[in-house]
Amino acid sequence: MISTINEINDRLLMTFGPRAREQIENLVYFVPWNLRENWPDVIVDIASVILGTIWIF
Numbered sequence: 001m002i003s004t005i006n007e008i009n010d011r012l013l014m015t016f017g018p019r020a021r022e023q024i025e026n027l028v029y030f031v032p033w034n035l036r037e038n039w040p041d042v043i044v045d046i047a048s049v050i051l052g053t054i055w056i057f
Helices: 002-016 018-025
Strands: 042-044 049-051
Antiparallel strands (some): 042 049
16 A cells, blocks of 8 residues: 555656645545455455555545
């Protein structure tokens, strides 16, 4: 999850430039959680594990 969030931050910085760094650092990320299993809601297949959704606030 951390690498996914870091990748999002990097792409946002490339898109909006260094002047938006403070706003990008203040974003909040929410990943849906499977309460029954106490695990992030992920999609698992043979090749990878994928976060189904990330909400950015």
